[in-house]
Amino acid sequence: MKLCPPSGFRDFEPKEMILRKRIIDIIENCFIRYGFDPIETPAIEHWEVFEGKYGEEAENKLIYRFKDPWSNKIFALRFDLTVPMARFFAQRAFPLPFKRYHIGRVWRHERPQKGRYREFWQADADIIGSSSPETDAELIDLTIHIFEKLGFKNFILKLNDRRLLKGIFEEELRIKEVLQIYRAIDKLDKIGLEGVKGELEKIISDKIIVRKILEIISWEKDTDDLLEYISSNFLKNENVRIAINHLTEMLDLLSGRKSFLKLSLNLVRGLDYYTGPVWEVIISDLPLWSVAGGGRYDNLIELYSGKTTPASGTSIGIERVIDAGKEIGLFTTSKQTYTQIYVAPLSMEFYKFAWDIANVLRKNGFCVQIDLMRRSEKKQREYVSKKNIPIIIFVGKKEVKNKILTIFFRDAQERAEIPSANLINYLKEHISHCG
Amino acid sequence: MKLCPPSGFRDFEPKEMILRKRIIDIIENCFIRYGFDPIETPAIEHWEVFEGKYGEEAENKLIYRFKDPWSNKIFALRFDLTVPMARFFAQRAFPLPFKRYHIGRVWRHERPQKGRYREFWQADADIIGSSSPETDAELIDLTIHIFEKLGFKNFILKLNDRRLLKGIFEEELRIKEVLQIYRAIDKLDKIGLEGVKGELEKIISDKIIVRKILEIISWEKDTDDLLEYISSNFLKNENVRIAINHLTEMLDLLSGRKSFLKLSLNLVRGLDYYTGPVWEVIISDLPLWSVAGGGRYDNLIELYSGKTTPASGTSIGIERVIDAGKEIGLFTTSKQTYTQIYVAPLSMEFYKFAWDIANVLRKNGFCVQIDLMRRSEKKQREYVSKKNIPIIIFVGKKEVKNKILTIFFRDAQERAEIPSANLINYLKEHISHCG
Incomplete structure (x- = not known):
C-alpha cells in the first residue's frame, strides 16, 4: 500500500x-x-x-x-x-x-x-x-x-x-x-x-x-x-x-x-x-x-x-x-493548534456540566476542546501539554458543588477559581479571541 | 474554441x-x-x-x-x-x-x-x-x-x-x-x-x-x-x-x-x-x-x-x-464587490494626489479603487454605479488647491467636504471596515 x-x-x-x-x-x-x-x-x-x-x-x-x-x-x-x-x-x-x-x-x-x-x-x-x-x-x-x-x-x-x-x-x-x-x-x-x-x-x-x-x-x-x-x-x-x-x-x-x-x-x-x-x-x-x-x-x-x-x-x-x-527565519510553524481552552472533566459524572461549559465558551467565540476519551486528569494534562493549549478549565466535585471553575494558565503556571457566572467576562479579560 | x-x-x-x-x-x-x-x-x-x-x-x-x-x-x-x-x-x-x-x-x-x-x-x-x-x-x-x-x-x-x-x-x-x-x-x-x-x-x-x-x-x-x-x-x-x-x-x-x-x-x-x-x-x-x-x-x-x-x-x-x-431565500448574491470607496481624479494632473489618497486609505484598512482608465467624471460615476460602490471621493482642482476632499455617499446622496488631514477619522466614523 x-x-x-x-x-x-x-x-x-x-x-x-x-x-x-x-x-x-x-x-x-x-x-x-x-x-x-x-x-x-x-x-x-x-x-x-x-x-x-x-x-x-x-x-x-x-x-x-x-x-x-x-x-x-x-x-x-x-x-x-x-x-x-x-x-x-x-x-x-x-x-x-x-x-x-x-x-x-x-x-x-x-x-x-x-x-x-x-x-x-x-x-x-x-x-x-x-x-x-x-x-x-x-x-x-x-x-x-x-x-x-x-x-x-x-x-x-x-x-x-x-x-x-x-x-x-x-x-x-x-x-x-x-x-x-x-x-x-x-x-x-x-x-x-x-x-x-x-x-x-x-x-x-x-x-x-x-x-x-x-x-x-x-x-x-x-x-x-x-x-x-x-x-x-x-x-x-x-x-x-x-x-x-x-x-x-x-x-x-x-x-x-x-x-x-x-x-x-x-x-x-x-x-x-x-x-x-x-x-x-x-x-x-x-x-x-x-x-x-x-x-x-x-x-x-x-x-x-x-x-x-x-x-x-x-x-x-x-x-x-x-x-x-x-x-530567512521570518516564519515558523510553532503554532500547532488554534485551541485556546481545554475543558477537563475529572470524572464522567461531571461530563454534562463540562460539556455545557465548553459550549457556552464556544458560543462566546473561544476555541475549545473537551475530553473525548474519558481519560484521567493526568492523561488529559499530558494531551494538553503535547498540543500546547494555553488554558485548562477543571470540572470536578468541588467545582460542580460550588458552581465555580478552576482555571489553569499553563504559561504562567497560575490557577484561579472563578464563579461559573463570571467565567466569560473573566476569560475575555485574560485572553484574546481566536479565529 | x-x-x-x-x-x-x-x-x-x-x-x-x-x-x-x-x-x-x-x-x-x-x-x-x-x-x-x-x-x-x-x-x-x-x-x-x-x-x-x-x-x-x-x-x-x-x-x-x-x-x-x-x-x-x-x-x-x-x-x-x-x-x-x-x-x-x-x-x-x-x-x-x-x-x-x-x-x-x-x-x-x-x-x-x-x-x-x-x-x-x-x-x-x-x-x-x-x-x-x-x-x-x-x-x-x-x-x-x-x-x-x-x-x-x-x-x-x-x-x-x-x-x-x-x-x-x-x-x-x-x-x-x-x-x-x-x-x-x-x-x-x-x-x-x-x-x-x-x-x-x-x-x-x-x-x-x-x-x-x-x-x-x-x-x-x-x-x-x-x-x-x-x-x-x-x-x-x-x-x-x-x-x-x-x-x-x-x-x-x-x-x-x-x-x-x-x-x-x-x-x-x-x-x-x-x-x-x-x-x-x-x-x-x-x-x-x-x-x-x-x-x-x-x-x-x-x-x-x-x-x-x-x-x-x-x-x-x-x-x-x-x-x-x-x-428558501436565506442567501442572496446581491453584493458584487468588497470595494467601499472609489477615488475619482477629475483630470490626470491630479492623479498622483488621488493615488496617494487611495494608498493612505488602503493602509488604514479601507477597500479602495481608483480610476485606471483615464475616464471622465461621468464615465467614472457610471462605473461606480454599475459596481455599486458606496462612496466616491473626488479629487479635482478645488480639492488639491484647498487640501480638502469631496466625499459622496451614494445611498444617502449626500456630499461632504473634509480637510485631507481629517479624512481617515471621518471615514472611520462613517463606515465600517471590510475584509
Whole structure:
C-alpha cells in the first residue's frame, strides 16, 4: 500500500496549515484593500483552453493532461490561474476595469526539488480592460505592499518591459523574432549565463549576435541611469519609445517605492503571453528564488473573445513565499493548534456540566476542546501539554458543588477559581479571541 | 474554441464568491471554535489509496482516474476528504484525539443536474482516536451549531446507527450481509420506496424479506418512542444493544438539540466505510436534498496503518448549503464587490494626489479603487454605479488647491467636504471596515 502522496505532491499538517492560512489571509486582505474581488474557476479545463497559450515547453512537458474516460475529451489540470481567467472573462460582460483575485492550486509536472512542487498555490490579482501605466503601477505597488505586510524587509522587484528589449534587439541585432530568445533568457536563474549562451547558440548560428544578446541583458546600472542610457541611444525605435514612456509614467507613480525597484534587462518571464512590462520579486538573501511575478498580456483574452482586451496581473507563489520566509527565519510553524481552552472533566459524572461549559465558551467565540476519551486528569494534562493549549478549565466535585471553575494558565503556571457566572467576562479579560 | 468549463464544472463570479466566502468563513469559524485544526492533502492520490474504500459504484463509475503519462502510475482525483485524511493520518503520529478540519474541492463523475456537480466543495471535521459517544455527539452538536450560525431555522438531523439496523435485520430476517442492502436503501431519496424495492429484489429472491426490509425502514415514531420500541423487542441482539447504549449516551448530551434530531431507520449513508452512528441534515422545505452528513468509520484507518483506530466525522456540502439557502431565500448574491470607496481624479494632473489618497486609505484598512482608465467624471460615476460602490471621493482642482476632499455617499446622496488631514477619522466614523 502506497501511503505517500504522488511525487511532488504534499500533505500539510495543522502547524503548517496555520502558518499557510496566516500568509494567505494577509495576501487576500491586501488584494481586497486594493479593490480586487474573488473569482473561482475549475481545476480542470478542456485541453483546447490551454493549447498554444504558454509556449512549447510548458504545453508539452509540464501540463497534466488526460483523456476523460466517459466523454473521451481531453482535459487538463490548470497550469496557472491567468489563462483560465482569460477564458472565464471572455465568456462574460463585466464593467471595466475588471479587477479579480484568485488564490488556488495549480499543477505543473516540474522536476520536484527544494521549493519546487507539482501541486502548488498561486495568489493572483489581475486587472482587465485597461492599458494604462497606472494599471501596471498599481499591480506593482500592491505586490510590494504585500511583501511589506508579510514582514519581508530586503527584497527587490525586478522590472523590465518586453517591448524595451525587443526594440533594443531590433536596433542592435536586426532581430525581429524574439520569443525563442526570451525563452532562453528566462532560464538565466536556473542555468546561469553560460547555460543561456548554450541555449542561444542552439537557435542562433551567428556567435557575435549571441555575444551581443548576453552583453545587453547584462547591462547593470541604477534604474534611472539605465533608462536614460537607453533613451539616449534607442529612442528612435518605436518599441523602445513606447516602453520608455510607459515605464516612466509607472515609475513616477511608484516614486515612494524606489528602493525596491530595479530595471533589469535580463528579466523576460518565461510564458509566451506577456506583451509589455514584466516583473519579478526576489528576496535579497535568496537571489535565485523568485517569489512573485507578473506582467502585461494584452493579446491573451482576444484569443478567446476575438476582442482586443488589454490586461495585466501579478502572481504570488504561496510555497515560494513560505519557503523563503522560513529560510530567512521570518516564519515558523510553532503554532500547532488554534485551541485556546481545554475543558477537563475529572470524572464522567461531571461530563454534562463540562460539556455545557465548553459550549457556552464556544458560543462566546473561544476555541475549545473537551475530553473525548474519558481519560484521567493526568492523561488529559499530558494531551494538553503535547498540543500546547494555553488554558485548562477543571470540572470536578468541588467545582460542580460550588458552581465555580478552576482555571489553569499553563504559561504562567497560575490557577484561579472563578464563579461559573463570571467565567466569560473573566476569560475575555485574560485572553484574546481566536479565529 | 470551447469557452465553457467541462460539463458539471463551474466558474464563480465575484458576487457568487463573496457569498461562498461568507458561508465558508462561518463554517470554518465553527470548526475552529469546536477545537478542530486545518490540514490539506493533494487533489491527486495514487489510485491504490481509493481502491476498495467506497464501494463498487463509486469506484467504478464516479472516480476520475487517469494514467500519469510520465510515471505510468494510475492517479485519481480525490472523491472525498475522508479517505485522503485516513491515508494522511496513518503516515503520522499525532496526540489523540486528532481533530482536523478540511475545506476543499472533490470530484465525482455524477450526472450533472440541479444541485449536483462534478466538482464541488466539502467542509469536513473529523475526530480520530476515540470511540466514545461523546465524540459523535460533539460532531452532531457542531453540525447543528453550523446550520444555526448559517441562519437556517427549519432543519432536521436524521440519525441512525448501522449496528442498530444490522441487529434488527439479524433478528427479523436472519440476514448477516448488509452492505448491499444498505447501498439499495441509500438510494431512497433518489428513487423512492418503489425504486428501493426494485433494487432489493435484484439481490434478494425472497419477496417476503424484501417487504419486511421496506417495513422496518419505514417505522415512523418519535425518537424516544422508537428507541424504546426497539429496546423492548431486540435488546437481546448484541448489535442492537451496543447501538442503543451508544445512541442513548449521545442523545443525553444532545438533550438541548432534541427538536432538531430524528432517529430514522431508513438512513444508512451510501459509502461502505461507515460502521456505527450515521447522520444527515435535511432542510425541512427541501426534503430530498441532504446538505450535510457524517458518521463513524472505525475500520477505515486500519486499512492504511494496520492499527485499529476509531474515527468519526461530519461533512457539509458547500454547494448544497448555498443552493438550499438561495432556494428558501436565506442567501442572496446581491453584493458584487468588497470595494467601499472609489477615488475619482477629475483630470490626470491630479492623479498622483488621488493615488496617494487611495494608498493612505488602503493602509488604514479601507477597500479602495481608483480610476485606471483615464475616464471622465461621468464615465467614472457610471462605473461606480454599475459596481455599486458606496462612496466616491473626488479629487479635482478645488480639492488639491484647498487640501480638502469631496466625499459622496451614494445611498444617502449626500456630499461632504473634509480637510485631507481629517479624512481617515471621518471615514472611520462613517463606515465600517471590510475584509
